[in-house]
Amino acid sequence: MSIVIQDVCKSFGNTPVLQHFSWTVDGPAVLMGRSGCGKTTLLRILLGLEAADSGAVSGVKTPAAVFQEDRLCPQLTATANLVLTGHGLTVGEAAHELRALGFTDAELALPAARLSGGQKRRAALLRALLCRDARTLLLDEPFTGMDAELVEDAVKATKRLTGTRPTILVTHDRAAADLLGWPVREI
């Protein structure tokens, strides 16, 4: 199954954001572009959260997403957040992957509201990657707020857990895109 984007246009008021954008994504891919060029809007259209003014998208089946914001339930632990959206993910599996991305036992016991920005981002990334029934991944700037060493670990986890699923990873970080080694599309 591929994500197919055909001639999509989107404007907010008189400001065009996407103009006749087409792309077919068969496996994992990176989308890059300057700020405000419509990357996030495209992901929101693919997730069904925005309607395109014209054009069509198809092939987004049971998606999982990293949003611009972390959007974790603040009262739950990182593990509980992952299990909540995991569609069959166990506590053990979630905790194992969180530890692999640098979470300590003390941090695993904290509610998400008490985690640092980087910790929340890692949890949000793993939430998408570990969602058991996700057949499409849409990841919006998943490495934001992580230092270089953590980005490296997060990239490895992303590559390992994404597999061959159709995936669009939006980033402005050229180094992270190079580490991923996925096809890059500029917008």
Place this chain on the structure above:
Amino acid sequence: MPAPLWQRAAALAAWLVVWQLAAMGLGHGGLFLATPLQTLGALAQLVPTAAFWQRIVFSALRILAGFLLAIAGGLLLGAAGARWRWVRIFIDPVMQLIRAMPVASFVILALLWVRSANLSVVVSFTHVLPVVYAGVLGGIADTDPKLLEMARVYRLPLTARLRYIWLPGVYPSFCESCIAAMGMCWKSGVSAEVIGLPDHSVGDALYRAKITLSTPDVFAWTLVIVLLSAALSALAARLLRAAKARLCGEVQA
């Protein structure tokens, strides 16, 4: 930040002194204003009697029934009002009318519809309902739309959305309205009893104390109502906070 306990105790003590001096100044043996000691004396005479406790149970059961009905009604109407705009538009005039209406007017009307024994149920229900309704509506409006979007994308079942997103969003506003409502239902409920005079009620006792000019008893019953209202508000706050941690899966850090 709340003031230290000793400062609050000192303020209370100062007001007790003012009360004592004012009562002594008015004279007539406390006919117009009972002293704190006369009030405590009257209370000490009431507390050991079975009739005192019977009245408290009679009134508390009815007022709490009205409160619980208002909670259920406020939750249902608030949820429906947040979901369907036309429901909100339809309900709003009634809620505004109830808010603006004096308790006495409503009691006189309600006496035509229900027995005086059940008057406090109806009156506390109707006066608390708009408070809870507004609290639920406000809480639903405060619920994070970004989390709701996340829940939609991740296909969370309704029960999980309710428990982990809606409930934590609605709870603070709902909780505050319940605590405020607990105090209001005692005020409106006892006011209704004073007008409807159901036998064995606190309101009836208050009225009898007034017509027999036993001012210390009026003060003693008033003190009982204030203490009951404060104690039940504190209990409601404690129970609601404990329920929140359990219901919303809250982690204590």
